[in-house]
Amino acid sequence: MRVEYGGDPDLDESWLAGGWEPLLREWIEAATAAGIAEPNAMVLATVEITSAGPRPAARTVLCKGLSPEGVTFYTNYESGKGLQLAATPYAAATFVWPALHRQVGLRGPVSPVPPEVTAIYWRSRPRNSQLGAWASQQSRPIAGRDQLDRALAEVTRRFADVEQIPVPAGWGGFLLRPEQVEFWQGRRSRLHNRIRMTLDPGSTEPSAAKIERLQP
Ligand SMILES: Cc1cc2nc3c(=O)[nH]c(=O)nc-3n(C[C@H](O)[C@H](O)[C@H](O)COP(=O)(O)O)c2cc1C
Known part of the structure; x- marks a missing residue:
């Protein structure tokens, strides 16, 4: 199970000169070209406030929008x-492509996208x-699979004559605006490359960000 990484050119600080977004886009495109399933999948971690205190929660979602502002999911x-995001509007999102020995983690505040943005994605x-x-x-919770199948049959009937199904109330996008983005590339002898970009809250200009190398 132990994989020896290496081979690609070394990730270094200069790869982030144009900002985090072009490099993340390039890595998603490389994963797509490599035939990796769901190359835009990211594990989204949020905080749940429970009676016992704050607890982490994580699950996979698909990144459906990428811009210098942030990543969007629906x-x-x-x-x-x-x-959880309504109560604590912060999240961490991690893309991982083990076959390419690459990982990208972002964290920052999360807010709903405007309904017009959701509507455009919904129609696609x-x-x-x-x-x-x-x-x-x-x-x-739901009592059984059959209840879900009945719910689907019911909405299918309801919208049978409706050409453009409307966006359901309570469904839409969230935008995570990263405060920090870390790119990770696996390397020989576990001396991996980690480059972290800390963004200036007032600017999406790459030159305003702090770039640091972290120990693996
Ligand atoms: C590859 C993959 C992609 C997924 N994409 C989404 C998505 O884009 N949006 C979503 O709501 N759930 C998505 N899911 C399902 C979520 O992981 C999760 O089960 C669901 O959103 C409920 O999570 P919650 O109870 O924490 O809100 C995806 C699951 C997988 C495995």
Whole structure:
């Protein structure tokens, strides 16, 4: 199970001269070109405030928007993560492509995207996914699979004559605006490359960010 990393040119500070976004985009494109399934998948960690205190929660979502402002994902605002982000609007998101020996982690504040942005993405989704979003009250318990199938059959009937299915209330995008982004590249002898970019809160200019190398 022990993999020896190396081979690619060494990731260094200069790779971030143009900012974190072009490099993340390049790594997602490299993962796509390598035939990796769901190259835009990221593990999203949030904080749940429980009666026993704050607790971490993590799950995978797909990054559906990438810009110098941040990364966008879509979900149900009343799901576990949706409620957690409403109470504690900060998250960490980690992309990992083990086959390429690469990982990128971002963390920062999260806010809902404007409804117009959600609407544009919603229209690009296949009809079946739209019906699924209507049928599921994400993260709520349900008695059995058959109840879910009935809910889908019901919304399918309801929208049978509707060409453009509307966005369900409580469904939409979140934008994570990174305060910090760390790029990781596996290297020989476990002396991996880690470069961390700490962004200036007032600027998306790469030159305003602090770039540091971290020990592996
Ligand atoms: C590869 C993959 C991609 C996923 N993408 C999304 C997504 O984009 N949005 C989403 O709400 N759930 C997505 N899920 C499901 C979530 O991991 C999770 O089960 C669901 O959102 C409920 O999480 P929560 O109860 O913590 O809110 C994905 C799961 C996998 C394995």
